Amino acid sequence: MNDNAQFDARAIANLLLDTAEEQQLPVTNLMLQKLLYFTHGLHLSTTRMPLVDGYFEAWTYGPVHPNVYLTFKAAGSAPISWRATRSDYSTGRVLPIQPVEDADVVALARRVVATLGKLSASRLVALSHVPGGPWHAVANEARTRPGRGMRISDMLISERFDRHKLAVNGVDLGADPDQEAPLT
Numbered sequence: 001m002n003d004n005a006q007f008d009a010r011a012i013a014n015l016l017l018d019t020a021e022e023q024q025l026p027v028t029n030l031m032l033q034k035l036l037y038f039t040h041g042l043h044l045s046t047t048r049m050p051l052v053d054g055y056f057e058a059w060t061y062g063p064v065h066p067n068v069y070l071t072f073k074a075a076g077s078a079p080i081s082w083r084a085t086r087s088d089y090s091t092g093r094v095l096p097i098q099p100v101e102d103a104d105v106v107a108l109a110r111r112v113v114a115t116l117g118k119l120s121a122s123r124l125v126a127l128s129h130v131p132g133g134p135w136h137a138v139a140n141e142a143r144t145r146p147g148r149g150m151r152i153s154d155m156l157i158s159e160r161f162d163r164h165k166l167a168v169n170g171v172d173l174g175a176d177p178d179q180e181a182p183l184t
Helices: 009-022 029-047 066-075 103-116 121-128 134-142 154-160 162-167
Strands: 056-059 062-064 085-087 094-096
Touching (some): 009 029, 009 066, 009 103, 029 066, 029 121, 029 154, 062 066, 062 121, 062 134, 134 154
Antiparallel strands (some): 056 062
16 A cells, blocks of 8 residues: 555545445435544554545534535435536536545445444544544634634544544454454
C-alpha cells in the first residue's frame, strides 16, 4: 500500500456504500459520516497518513466530512441509494468517481462495515462522542455547541483514536471481524 495515498473522500464514501449494499445494510447520511470517520481514523492511527482528502468537523451528531455531507444531503434520514459523482468543469459532464482499488483500503472498509455497519445511527453517534476522543476534545475545548467550522485535526484523530477502540467493548476495529467477538 502506498502510505502517502490520499483518496477523494467521496470515493471512500462510495466504497463504504458499495460494501454495505453487498452486506444488505442500509446506510443513511448520518451513518455514512460515522463509517467514513472511523475508516479514516483507523487508517490514520495505523499508518499515520490520512486516508481521505479534506477534513472532519465536530457537528452535533459527531464527526462530519462537509463535502461528503453535501454530496448525500438530499437523502435526508433515508438510506442512500446513489453514489457520488464529480463534474468536469470544462465540459459540464457528470462523471463517475474513480473507484478505490487499493486492496488494503478495500479490506479496511469491509472490516469497518462488517464491524460497525449493523449498528444503529444513534449507537454510531455515541461511539463518535466517546469521552476523551477527538470529537469530544474539540466540542469541549470550544465550550460552545458543536457545529460547522469546528475542525477535528488529523493529528488529534491520530493521537486520540484509541479511545474509540475501547468504546466498542474492546473490539479492535481494525481487525478481521471473523476473528472478533460480536458487538453487543
